[in-house]
Amino acid sequence: MATPIEQRGYAHPEALVSTDWVEQHLNDPGVRLVESNEDTLLYSTGHIPGAVHVDWTSDLNDQLRRDYITREGFESLMSRIGATKDTTVVFYGDKNNWWACYAFWVFQLFGHTNARVMDGGRVAWQKENRALNRDVPSYPKTQYKASDRNDAPHRAYRDDVFAHLKKQGQLVDVRSPEEYAGTRMHMPDYPNEGALRGGHIPTAKSVPWAKAINPDDGTFKPAAELRKLYCDDNKLSPGKETIAYCRIGERSSHTWFALKYLLGFENVRNYDGSWTEWGNMVGVPIEK
Amino acid sequence: MFQMFDPADRTGMLLSYADQFKEVPPSIATRPFPTSHQVPQCESDAYVWAQKMPDDTLKLYFAVENPSGVSAKALAAILDKTLSGQPASEIATVNCDIVEKIFRQNISMGKGMGLMSMVQAVSALAKAASKDKS
Numbered sequence: 001m002a003t004p005i006e007q008r009g010y011a012h013p014e015a016l017v018s019t020d021w022v023e024q025h026l027n028d029p030g031v032r033l034v035e036s037n038e039d040t041l042l043y044s045t046g047h048i049p050g051a052v053h054v055d056w057t058s059d060l061n062d063q064l065r066r067d068y069i070t071r072e073g074f075e076s077l078m079s080r081i082g083a084t085k086d087t088t089v090v091f092y093g094d095k096n097n098w099w100a101c102y103a104f105w106v107f108q109l110f111g112h113t114n115a116r117v118m119d120g121g122r123v124a125w126q127k128e129n130r131a132l133n134r135d136v137p138s139y140p141k142t143q144y145k146a147s148d149r150n151d152a153p154h155r156a157y158r159d160d161v162f163a164h165l166k167k168q169g170q171l172v173d174v175r176s177p178e179e180y181a182g183t184r185m186h187m188p189d190y191p192n193e194g195a196l197r198g199g200h201i202p203t204a205k206s207v208p209w210a211k212a213i214n215p216d217d218g219t220f221k222p223a224a225e226l227r228k229l230y231c232d233d234n235k236l237s238p239g240k241e242t243i244a245y246c247r248i249g250e251r252s253s254h255t256w257f258a259l260k261y262l263l264g265f266e267n268v269r270n271y272d273g274s275w276t277e278w279g280n281m282v283g284v285p286i287e288k
Numbered sequence: 289m290f291q292m293f294d295p296a297d298r299t300g301m302l303l304s305y306a307d308q309f310k311e312v313p314p315s316i317a318t319r320p321f322p323t324s325h326q327v328p329q330c331e332s333d334a335y336v337w338a339q340k341m342p343d344d345t346l347k348l349y350f351a352v353e354n355p356s357g358v359s360a361k362a363l364a365a366i367l368d369k370t371l372s373g374q375p376a377s378e379i380a381t382v383n384c385d386i387v388e389k390i391f392r393q394n395i396s397m398g399k400g401m402g403l404m405s406m407v408q409a410v411s412a413l414a415k416a417a418s419k420d421k422s
């Protein structure tokens with residue numbers, strides 16, 4: 001059984017809630033549970049009672065450009081799920097919360113800081129034999145007014161990565177060791193999504209995302225173990241600017257969350273262009 | 289027929305198929321399933337078999353080891369219901385485009401490619417069976 005969150009030594013323990021906490025707040029009108037999965041059918045097979053579905057492809061991504069929704073799109077989404085600025089949004093999902101952390105990260109682009117991640121995601125909830133149902137909840141629509149999207153604190157574009165490289169900033173490659181080494185162009189058991197070159201961004205440290213979790217239930221490891229992993233073993237400093245990346249930004253959202261909220265890295269951004277952009281660009285430096 | 293559904297109906301229909309998914313029976317294969325039957329690059333850890341019937345048709349069987357692989361289960365059920373009982377030569381012509389027609393924009397690029405690999409695996413087994421006249 002995982003150590004209680006408040007005893008794990010996290011920098012911002014309030015960003016993570018337990019399955020117990022969620023169970024106790026199932027009927028709390030100030031809390032909105034959001035399920036985000038890789039397989040978009042999964043929500044409909046059964047979800048935490050009262051949870052709404054936010055699909056990373058259709059709800060969070062622009063449907064034309066490779067980008068995220070606009071302020072108007074975010075307002076529409078929040079209004080649809082019945083959230084106000086005071087609503088505590090709690091994310092959870094499959095794949096050990098990859099997409100939950102990704103959705104959480106997109107919400108930060110719009111400044112909805114009243115957000116949490118449920119430790120362990122669907123796996124933990126199901127392993128504890130907690131209830132799921134197929135009832136799709138309906139909440140009264142709100143008139144959510146969002147700020148303009150502000151990517152700068154949380155999101156790195158390719159030009160930011162170039163500038164970061166020049167400054168010898170910290171980079172974390174959270175993909176599998178094989179993808180990092182360039183011997184594999186995609187994560188194990190996944191198809192190649194079109195990167196022409198294998199390898200990693202020069203100077204990036206290889207810290208696969210899964211090292212941050214307990215494999216049995218997907219919960220995050222305590223701060224001391226995370227600190228050893230990122231700071232001691234891989235010489236990453238919480239006070240230095242850091243950029244995390246993976247393939248399209250989903251796994252690195254998970255690491256971004258761990259670095260920023262659990263270890264208190266002061267300036268960490270997610271490069272969502274990730275390897276599907278870097279591995280296709282002409283003339284950029286690559287290491288193997 | 290799948291194109292005519294609105295998103296909610298499509299989701300309901302796909303779930304209905306996923307609920308009808310039947311795993312490969314022990315008479316055909318047991319765990320650990322041989323990697324020779326594993327669908328490459330499918331993150332749902334899917335397997336496929338094709339059994340040649342006396343009338344020269346094929347019966348398809350599937351396993352989906354990832355419990356969250358709902359889309360893979362739905363596709364497996366659809367492929368079984370529409371292709372099992374057809375001659376191998378006809379099954380061999382099944383086109384990956386059906387994944388886009390069935391799931392539309394409900395899936396990511398990666399998942400779509402994994403599901404297309406399931407269709408390709410079925411086609412490859414059918415091609416092999418149609419060459420095998422024994």
